[in-house]
Amino acid sequence: MxxxxxxxxxxxxxxxxxxxxxxxxxxxxxxxxxxxxxxxxxxxxxxxxxxxxxxxxxxxxxGGKEGLYIASAEYIGEAISSHVSHARDEVRGRLAELEASGQRLTREEARSHLALIAQTMIALFVSKQSEPWARFLIREQMEPTEAFSRVYGGVMKPMLELVAKLIGAMLKEDPLSAHVRLRTLSFVGSILIYRMAHAAALAHLGWNNVGPTEVRTLQDVAKELVDSIRPQEQAT
Incomplete structure (x- = not known):
């Protein structure tokens, strides 16, 4: 038996x-x-x-093609979330710790956290792994379906909100304000361009591909981009 x-x-x-x-x-x-x-x-x-x-x-x-389509979108969301989870969880943990003690994130600490997130995102979005994801998501951006709602709600919205909190801390502004949300979209867009306009980026840079050296170069530029986010009076 x-x-x-x-x-x-x-x-x-x-x-x-x-x-x-x-x-x-x-x-x-x-x-x-x-x-x-x-x-x-x-x-x-x-x-x-x-x-x-x-x-x-x-x-x-x-259950059928539609179910597979939705599951494919969720799979993409989970894969992206898994890749950025270390950086995301580190920032979330720090924010929760500060909130519990009644403290606020300093500009310099927010800058450091945002650089970590940006460099992590760069490494993912220039990888070969993300290429089929981009094609799928670009179609959903043009004609959103339930699949877009799953990816946006599961990974895009939480990440945008987290980035907005960091940019808000750096600008000393409300992260829910229209200005900070726009700055957030502009910042994330400047990173996404390396995947969404991959061919144009390579052509403009004169690169044949993106290897470890190129990734480090892009990550350095991402850090410069983070450093450029300053309140208006400091920017001038």
């Missing part, structure tokens, strides 16, 4: 592992296919063939 139970448990685990692998392959393949052809232009056959799985795996794991 013990041997039979062990075999059954092992068999279930094996099937579960295979199921997880199939799900992962579908998600990775679908992000690329949806990004290239859009939701309407991507057939379930195309998605399954690209992933190298049985056509029935899509309804089995995701």
């Amino acid at each position: 013990v041997e039979t139970s062990t075999r059954l448990t092992s068999s279930r685990k094996s099937r579960g592992d295979r199921g997880d692998q199939t799900r992962e392959r579908l998600l990775k393949a679908s992000i690329d296919v949806f990004g290239r052809f859009g939701f309407d232009g991507s057939t379930t056959r195309m998605l399954a063939d690209t992933a190298g799985v049985n056509l029935q795996a899509i309804p089995y794991h995701f």
Whole structure:
């Protein structure tokens, strides 16, 4: 009986592992296919063939193409969140600590935290890994669906709010003000351009690709960008 139970448990685990692998392959393949052809232009056959799985795996794991599309967006959000989690959690922890003690973030500390976030984001957005994510998200920016709501609510909005708190501390302004929100969007946009306009950036810089040396150069520029954020009276 013990041997039979062990075999059954092992068999279930094996099937579960295979199921997880199939799900992962579908998600990775679908992000690329949806990004290239859009939701309407991507057939379930195309998605399954690209992933190298049985056509029935899509309804089995995701309920259908729409479910797979939403899951693909969530997968992107989770991947981005995982990459920036160390920097994000460090800043959040410090802000919570200061709030608990009734203190405020100094300009210099806010500057240091923002530089860390910017340099972390740069490293992600110039990586090859983020290329299919960008294609998917650019389509969602142009014609937002429920998938955009998942990514925005899960990772974009929290990160923008965190950056706004840091910029607000640096400018000594309310992070919810229109001015700080605009400065936040401009700041994040200046980093996203290296992915969203990747070809133009490489052409303008005369680079063939982005390796470790180029990443460090971009991170240095990101720090300069952070240092340039100052209250109006200091900027002049």
